[in-house]
Amino acid sequence: MAYQEVALLIQFVAGAAAAWLCKQFAVWLCTFYSTQRWLKTTSIPGPPASNKLIGHVSTLLSDRCPLQLADWANSYGPVYKLQLLNRACVILTDPAAAHELIRWGNSENYLGKTRELYRALELGTEPKMPNILTSPDDVYWKAVRQATAPCFSISNLKLVFPWVLQLCDKAVHHVTSSSSSSSTADGKPGPAAAAAAAAASIDVEDLAKRFTADVIGHMLFAEDLKSMDMGKSQYLEIFAALLEEVHNHFSNPLRSLMLKAMGWRPEVARGRDALAIHDQLMGAKLKAQLASPPPEYTITGHLLKVRDPATGQPLSFAQAKAEMAIMMGAGFETTSHALSWTLAALAAHPDVQDTLAAELAAAGLTPNKQQQQQQQRPLEWGDLALPYLNAVIKESLRLFSPAALGTSRACHKDVSVCGHTLPKGMHVIIPPYPIGVSIANYGPTAPRFIPERWLDTQQLEHLDALRESAGLLPRAAAAAAAVGFGHSSNSSSSRKLAELAFSTGPRDCVGQSLAKLELQAMIATLAGHFALAPGKALQERLAGIATAAAADEAAGSAAVDEDADVDGEGESAGFVSQPNPADALKACIMYHVTLQPRGGNMVLRFTPRC
Numbered sequence: 001m002a003y004q005e006v007a008l009l010i011q012f013v014a015g016a017a018a019a020w021l022c023k024q025f026a027v028w029l030c031t032f033y034s035t036q037r038w039l040k041t042t043s044i045p046g047p048p049a050s051n052k053l054i055g056h057v058s059t060l061l062s063d064r065c066p067l068q069l070a071d072w073a074n075s076y077g078p079v080y081k082l083q084l085l086n087r088a089c090v091i092l093t094d095p096a097a098a099h100e101l102i103r104w105g106n107s108e109n110y111l112g113k114t115r116e117l118y119r120a121l122e123l124g125t126e127p128k129m130p131n132i133l134t135s136p137d138d139v140y141w142k143a144v145r146q147a148t149a150p151c152f153s154i155s156n157l158k159l160v161f162p163w164v165l166q167l168c169d170k171a172v173h174h175v176t177s178s179s180s181s182s183s184t185a186d187g188k189p190g191p192a193a194a195a196a197a198a199a200a201s202i203d204v205e206d207l208a209k210r211f212t213a214d215v216i217g218h219m220l221f222a223e224d225l226k227s228m229d230m231g232k233s234q235y236l237e238i239f240a241a242l243l244e245e246v247h248n249h250f251s252n253p254l255r256s257l258m259l260k261a262m263g264w265r266p267e268v269a270r271g272r273d274a275l276a277i278h279d280q281l282m283g284a285k286l287k288a289q290l291a292s293p294p295p296e297y298t299i300t301g302h303l304l305k306v307r308d309p310a311t312g313q314p315l316s317f318a319q320a321k322a323e324m325a326i327m328m329g330a331g332f333e334t335t336s337h338a339l340s341w342t343l344a345a346l347a348a349h350p351d352v353q354d355t356l357a358a359e360l361a362a363a364g365l366t367p368n369k370q371q372q373q374q375q376q377r378p379l380e381w382g383d384l385a386l387p388y389l390n391a392v393i394k395e396s397l398r399l400f401s402p403a404a405l406g407t408s409r410a411c412h413k414d415v416s417v418c419g420h421t422l423p424k425g426m427h428v429i430i431p432p433y434p435i436g437v438s439i440a441n442y443g444p445t446a447p448r449f450i451p452e453r454w455l456d457t458q459q460l461e462h463l464d465a466l467r468e469s470a471g472l473l474p475r476a477a478a479a480a481a482a483v484g485f486g487h488s489s490n491s492s493s494s495r496k497l498a499e500l501a502f503s504t505g506p507r508d509c510v511g512q513s514l515a516k517l518e519l520q521a522m523i524a525t526l527a528g529h530f531a532l533a534p535g536k537a538l539q540e541r542l543a544g545i546a547t548a549a550a551a552d553e554a555a556g557s558a559a560v561d562e563d564a565d566v567d568g569e570g571e572s573a574g575f576v577s578q579p580n581p582a583d584a585l586k587a588c589i590m591y592h593v594t595l596q597p598r599g600g601n602m603v604l605r606f607t608p609r610c
């Protein structure tokens with residue numbers, strides 16, 4: 001009996017100890033799962049750095065992640081530290097300091113990449129190995145970069161341009177043929193009814209993904225993936241599942257373990273299958289390329305020439321597959337979102353769209369009403385340099401940078417940044433989204449979509465002349481006043497420094513010239529053929545923003561952008577006192593590895609311009 005009592009007592013004590021340990025572990029885990037402020041910035045006066053709980057890691061892993069980083073940058077300045085589990089990292093949003101750290105590969109302050117933070121981007125193929133994006137700045141990366149960079153040269157892109165134009169034509173055809181099915185004409189006669197009958201509702205997010213997938217399919221292995229035929233697209237489905245799994249890895253540190261140990265759960269099995277199917281697809285594509293060598297201009301053609309510096313041999317099958325997969329993923333997802341955001345921004349800002357249409361009309365890229373010419377001339381290579389077209393794209397990449405978290409680096413020694421010393425081993429994240437939306441970097445109109453900020457006075461005057469010939473009121477002076485030309489935050493050099501959507505330095509985006517070509521060609525084509533207007537969901541969001549602004553005003557609160565520095569003698573009032581349409585788009589932001597538009601919001605109305 002005494003023996004049983006002792007055993008019971010031991011069990012009780014052991015149980016209590018286990019419960020206590022569990023509780024301690026939970027507390028420890030919660031503490032690690034917290035986000036802490038660390039560095040005081042030089043711009044914030046006050047006591048020295050303190051550790052303060054500012055949220056939990058779930059805030060950071062949510063689909064608001066880049067927006068949250070931007071909010072913290074506003075609160076804590078351009079350098080702050082986050083404690084994530086047992087890892088600390090610094091978020092840097094000062095463009096000049098960012099350039100100093102990542103611009104020059106040979107400078108002693110240069111911070112190279114570290115593979116550790118990028119492993120989730122190696123998931124798509126087996127065995128997992130470093131690729132051009134995830135590799136540290138070593139000889140292997142250099143060999144692949146040097147071999148593939150010529151694919152994105154002007155001469156090579158000119159070879160791909162006709163293919164891009166064919167896809168643009170398919171997009172026009174798709175919109176035109178969709179008009180009858182999505183018409184909202186109510187049967188009443190008149191021009192409005194005719195326009196409504198000709199209008200088409202198009203999900204530009206879907207269209208953009210199809211377009212960029214087909215471009216990269218062609219660039220990679222000269223294959224038509226046929227997504228633009230608008231049917232079921234095998235690659236898009238496989239990639240969507242892969243991206244979901246990559247996101248699961250980013251947001252759950254235990255995901256790899258789950259894939260190994262919890263395959264019986266349907267959701268885990270789906271993720272595991274997605275990885276396997278993607279790997280098989282990439283393997284099959286590479287086998288086909290090896291059996292019949294791809295044309296010179298393709299990325300795979302260039303990849304197959306890479307020699308592994310360690311062995312002097314061509315890349316192994318697994319290595320070439322990994323490189324092909326990352327080019328495919330990096331090459332289509334980001335660009336498709338950039339295209340969706342830009343088209344939606346044009347739809348939400350009719351005046352910007354009118355200016356772009358005036359520029360395109362002057363170049364002969366819209367139907368010519370005077371000559372009753374329904375068909376405009378085809379887009380040519382030289383048209384891609386149109387200044388306002390490019391300003392629209394830059395502005396969209398600034399406000400909605402798809403690779404919103406930019407680049408992650410590691411300090412190889414103690415590094416001094418904005419008056420702080422970052423210790424050796426510290427990770428530094430340089431995210432273009434918070435940099436782009438920062439008032440410190442772009443002045444009080446930073447949250448607004450004003451492409452004019454990228455142009456000089458001469459170009460603005462020229463635009464006004466184009467607007468005048470299209471029967472529009474001038475806009476240049478008001479825009480220049482609104483963006484505060486002449487302010488230090490808006491000098492052309494500081495604007496350029498903060499332009500980090502493609503990162504900068506030796507590890508910048510190798511494919512950016514292709515991305516720009518795709519954006520220029522498709523936006524010029526669609527905006528030349530059609531007037532874009534928001535679809536129902538976006539229209540409701542815009543109305544919501546307008547109602548909120550009106551309520552604010554009625555309540556006597558300060559006008560929107562009250563602190564805008566309006567030097568233009570009231571000229572800029574139209575830009576800063578109205579509700580901000582870009583806010584309606586910002587409400588659609590969803591971070592899911594890239595900055596994506598939330599589903600359903602990118603349905604736009606297209607009406608032919610004739």
Ligand code: HEM
Nearest residue numbers: 132133330331334335338403407501502503509510511515
């Ligand atoms: C709007 C579209 C795009 C955006 C915003 C974008 C953005 C970026 C950024 C910010 C980086 C640096 C990532 C880091 O340091 O972690 C990067 C790297 C890279 N991008 Fe892009 N990208 C775009 C389109 C493309 C395209 C079309 C391709 C090509 C096929 C491409 C291929 C790559 C590759 C291979 C790297 C790694 C380069 C290296 O480390 O040497 N990207 N991109």
